[in-house]
Amino acid sequence: MTTNSLPPEPNNLWQPKRGLNKRVEQAIIWLFGLFALISVATTFGIVLSLLFETVEFFKDVPLWNFFTDRQWTPLFSNPQFGILVLLSATFLTSLIALLVAVPLGLLSAIYLSEYASPRLRKWLKPALEILAGVPTVVYGYFALLLVTPFLQIFIPQLGGFNALSAGIVMGIAITPLIASLSEDAIYAVPSALRDGSYALGLTKRETIFGVVLPAALSGIVASVILAVSRAVGETMIVALAAGQNPRLGLNPFVPVMTMTAYIVQVSLGDTPAGSIAFKSIFAVGMTLFLLTLVFNIISFWFVRKFRETYE
């Protein structure tokens, strides 16, 4: 029974049953807190396990060599681990992906929020988001078996595995992310701002590019940065279509090996646990993790700093 020190009510019609209340509330708080903790704990667990093996790796390979070597030859008798090799491939495929995804995603977002009729928008937006639901392994084979042969018609010197088609298809894969998030940002710009611009004798195009997009900039940039971290971490498409050849450089026509593709290769192969090659995937994983973390922090900071607050 709950006691309370208020004066008694004039009649006894109101008798809530809250006997267990206090304990249930407490239990719920603990339970929910536990679930919230699980995701945080998992993240910490991952980082710790990465860190542990990474430290082991850097006992054998000096940090300096890791960042300056220009070869990635983990299975040679005199192995070299120059992360720049894998980094250049990741950079190249991500850059190509962004060159595809940013214009495509942004233009779709502008069309959807500003030009499409409400009925069309109702259909088009979910359809676009379905693209995001396609398994990446399907995209990978799409790149390998369709896009590459097609591109070879125009670029005869294009290898069977190459950064170009992997990048293009990856761009298609992350387009919905940019389109959907940017569209949300553009759609959220108050219509009062548009009205204000129209009332000054501006056309629709001038209003969109001069008023609406600048107002939605923080959301748009955040979506692009999120897409960058998706592209950097994307695995299946590049593992299948970009090849497995560690090669330093930015030639999009030849096979390359991204960081993620390397991790896949080692994980699937028969590299003995504890060997230097095995430990190297943790170092690469750590690099990937830090890279995406930095992008996410930039995105977070950018949104905080540039978000416009409308009354």
Next chain:
Amino acid sequence: MTSQSVSPVATEAALRAKNVSVYYGSTLAVRDVNLDIFKNEITAFIGPSGCGKSTLLRCFNRTNDLIRGARVEGKAMFHGTDLYAKDVDPVYVRRRIGMVFQKPNPFTKSIYENIAFAARINGYKGDMDELVENSLRRAALWDEVKDKLRQSGLSLSGGQQQRLCIARTIAIEPEVILMDEPCSALDPISTLQIEELMKELESRYTIVIVTHNMQQASRISDRTAFFNAEATESGNKVGYLVEYGDTEKIFNDPSEQATQDYVSGRFG
């Protein structure tokens, strides 16, 4: 106080509504309005909510076009030209007939850019710094913002934001300024500043203001139009013009009982 030297024949009608009705979809919102708005005067639209005064106001610069399903019947004319004629581009209409909204809506740009932006796009060829300064001076905002022109327009207070919106409107030199309850989101002091500003602007512009504040209408306007709403059989409210005349007459000696009841505060 309002001067009573105005007479309908002496000044030119800048805007004219001839049998104007506005529909939203199939719903009639305002029915059959006829009125003339005279040059270099302040005309106030008053009336209870839902009486269509804002809707009518929006007809005059074709802002209703931006609302899906809105349709205007009859003629809204600007110096004798039908604003809804086929060869009239609404973009140019709005360039000549500006609008200030209920809630201040400065752009997410610097104070300077809030004014320079539309002027630049509209092809202003003069000295931009001068235009910004003059517009801000005429909007009685210059002294408050002259040292922070690079700051965001959103950093200003509500009253300052509204004056910034007025400044950017007058920067592009419209002939008419439509004001849709410009003070309803502002405190009394900011309201007073805006009212003083409107009196200043009257000599150069034709101003139409929608207001819920009857004291405001009687303080600043030369003419007042009183609108009322009646319920139709389907339950919608349809607005119509009850009475239009010199402000002093509307407030002191209206011809219609409904006007008398409204301005004396008996309803609405």
